[in-house]
Amino acid sequence: MIRAYDVPAVRAAEEVVRAQLPDGELMQRAATGLAQVIAARQSEEGSDRVVVLVGGGDNGGDALYAGAILAADGANVLAVLAGSQTHEGALGAAESAGVLLEEWRSGEPPAAVVSALAEADVVVDGILGIGGRPGLPEHLRAIPDLVGTDALVVAVDLPSGCDPEGQVRSDALYADETVTFSLAKPVHLMPATEQAVGLLTVIDIGVPEPEVAAVQRFSHADVTGLWPVPAPGDDKYSRGVLGVVTGGEHYTGAAVLSVTAAVTAGVGMVRYIGPEAPTGLLRHAVPETVFGPGRVQAWLIGSGLELDEATAKQLSTAREALASDLPVVLDAGGLDLLNEPRSAPTLLTPHLGELLRLATRLDIQGEGGTLTDADVRHAPTVVAGQVADRLGCTVLVKGAVTAVVSPASVGRPILTQADGPSWLATAGAGDVLGGVCGALLASGLDPATAGALGALVHGVAADRANPGGPVRALDVAHELGRTVAHLLRLPA
Ligand SMILES: NC(=O)C1=CN([C@@H]2O[C@H](COP(=O)(O)OP(=O)(O)OC[C@H]3O[C@@H](n4cnc5c(N)ncnc54)[C@H](O)[C@@H]3O)[C@@H](O)[C@H]2O)[C@@H](O)CC1
Numbered sequence: 001m002i003r004a005y006d007v008p009a010v011r012a013a014e015e016v017v018r019a020q021l022p023d024g025e026l027m028q029r030a031a032t033g034l035a036q037v038i039a040a041r042q043s044e045e046g047s048d049r050v051v052v053l054v055g056g057g058d059n060g061g062d063a064l065y066a067g068a069i070l071a072a073d074g075a076n077v078l079a080v081l082a083g084s085q086t087h088e089g090a091l092g093a094a095e096s097a098g099v100l101l102e103e104w105r106s107g108e109p110p111a112a113v114v115s116a117l118a119e120a121d122v123v124v125d126g127i128l129g130i131g132g133r134p135g136l137p138e139h140l141r142a143i144p145d146l147v148g149t150d151a152l153v154v155a156v157d158l159p160s161g162c163d164p165e166g167q168v169r170s171d172a173l174y175a176d177e178t179v180t181f182s183l184a185k186p187v188h189l190m191p192a193t194e195q196a197v198g199l200l201t202v203i204d205i206g207v208p209e210p211e212v213a214a215v216q217r218f219s220h221a222d223v224t225g226l227w228p229v230p231a232p233g234d235d236k237y238s239r240g241v242l243g244v245v246t247g248g249e250h251y252t253g254a255a256v257l258s259v260t261a262a263v264t265a266g267v268g269m270v271r272y273i274g275p276e277a278p279t280g281l282l283r284h285a286v287p288e289t290v291f292g293p294g295r296v297q298a299w300l301i302g303s304g305l306e307l308d309e310a311t312a313k314q315l316s317t318a319r320e321a322l323a324s325d326l327p328v329v330l331d332a333g334g335l336d337l338l339n340e341p342r343s344a345p346t347l348l349t350p351h352l353g354e355l356l357r358l359a360t361r362l363d364i365q366g367e368g369g370t371l372t373d374a375d376v377r378h379a380p381t382v383v384a385g386q387v388a389d390r391l392g393c394t395v396l397v398k399g400a401v402t403a404v405v406s407p408a409s410v411g412r413p414i415l416t417q418a419d420g421p422s423w424l425a426t427a428g429a430g431d432v433l434g435g436v437c438g439a440l441l442a443s444g445l446d447p448a449t450a451g452a453l454g455a456l457v458h459g460v461a462a463d464r465a466n467p468g469g470p471v472r473a474l475d476v477a478h479e480l481g482r483t484v485a486h487l488l489r490l491p492a
Pocket of ligand 1: 026030059181
């Protein structure tokens with residue numbers, strides 16, 4: 001499990017340790033660890049020219065001390081003093097170690113800074129850390145364009161410009177690697193910001209983990225403790241029966257994909273309710289399927305379901321399911337069926353477009369009034385949280401980083417997963433995810449665990465179905481069983 005802690009929790013944990021240590025010791029540990037990582041990358045790449053971007057806070061102090069250590073070891077280091085002030089101790093250390101200094105505290109960059117950034121082998125970003133507000137400081141907005149394309153960008157603690165809490169997307173200096181200290185922060189794991197982080201390296205500086213995490217991510221080794229594994233006494237009913245209302249005369253494939261996924265992921269049994277065309281396909285593609293109503297432990301409603309095309313039986317079954325106290329996964333068209341809060345376990349699985357439609361229907365407002373596509377892209381987990389609170393449901397927002405947001409009343413951390421290759425952005429992948437999550441809900445997992453675990457297995461299956469290349473959704477569905485077996489074999 002990877003855990004990330006919000007800024008107040010990090011500051012409190014650091015404060016306790018800092019009070020027990022000599023003045024400046026924590027920063028020395030951070031700078032030393034940072035310098036070691038940069039030196040290792042330099043020797044891997046045979047690079048020499050280092051530019052350190054130094055902001056006005058402690059993050060700038062870490063970066064400048066690290067620059068001093070590298071310069072003392074013979075590297076060619078230029079520090080760009082970019083904040084309204086500079087950490088005094090670090091500045092003295094840099095001067096003594098022979099770091100070249102340039103000031104760019106406001107306005108246009110000096111010519112020497114422009115050329116140094118264009119020619120640098122390594123750029124160390126110490127402009128802003130956890131004290132940063134989203135967005136780059138006004139005069140530094142052009143920095144991403146000034147850094148040469150071949151430079152290795154190493155961010156200190158987090159990429160400058162990113163929201164430390166990972167809630168909103170903003171302009172930032174994207175890093176190849178981010179070196180953080182003892183504790184991961186939400187910025188490193190959230191969909192709005194993770195892309196800017198690159199490789200995440202955590203250096204231990206002796207700050208213990210706080211009790212409550214803000215964001216969590218399952219690692220592959222966690223699957224063993226979480227995945228429902230049948231015992232000798234189990235039968236198909238005790239393992240969980242999933243009722244599936246997906247697909248229609250138009251989207252016949254959604255039924256095949258969602259049911260295949262649920263069966264391959266190991267559900268005890270699927271009962272399918274839908275019109276003739278998808279039913280006919282399923283009889284051939286997934287002969288394990290049982291057709292028509294009966295007792296189920298959970299429902300999957302929606303993938304490929306168009307409300308104006310759905311059969312009366314599909315609509316009445318879906319409405320009865322939503323009115324029941326059984327767990328439900330609602331995907332795609334099924335999201336249009338939910339208008340009232342639901343108290344039974346419910347997992348909504350919208351992509352960004354569906355999240356916008358759903359939030360708009362609930363009258364959730366954006367920055368400038370009516371919610372826009374940009375609002376949802378800018379702050380997907382914020383909008384998902386509002387929807388979750390309004391409907392009492394867990395919301396899984398699909399994307400390269402999938403986020404699972406529970407209602408505030410449940411109060412659990414946000415779960416995020418980033419296990420799939422970009423090839424997984426393909427038609428039908430969401431139908432497969434719905435099937436996996438449905439299977440997990442039917443087995444008795446809570447919606448947040450089912451969503452995050454489902455996203456993990458879905459992503460890994462996509463990679464294993466065709467490592468490094470394009471993948472079709474049906475192949476992902478077929479790969480699920482082998483993927484679960486592979487993950488269950490990993491040491492816990
Ligand atoms: N607290 C500690 O004990 C330790 C802190 N460490 C480092 O200290 C960092 C936190 O230091 P700080 O609290 O000084 O925060 P920062 O170094 O992030 O600096 C924040 C400063 O920048 C200004 N600012 C923030 N956003 C801005 C924006 N968008 N445009 C313009 N100005 C902006 C703020 O007003 C503030 O003065 C951590 O990220 C980490 O790198 C490490 O040295 C390890 C130990």
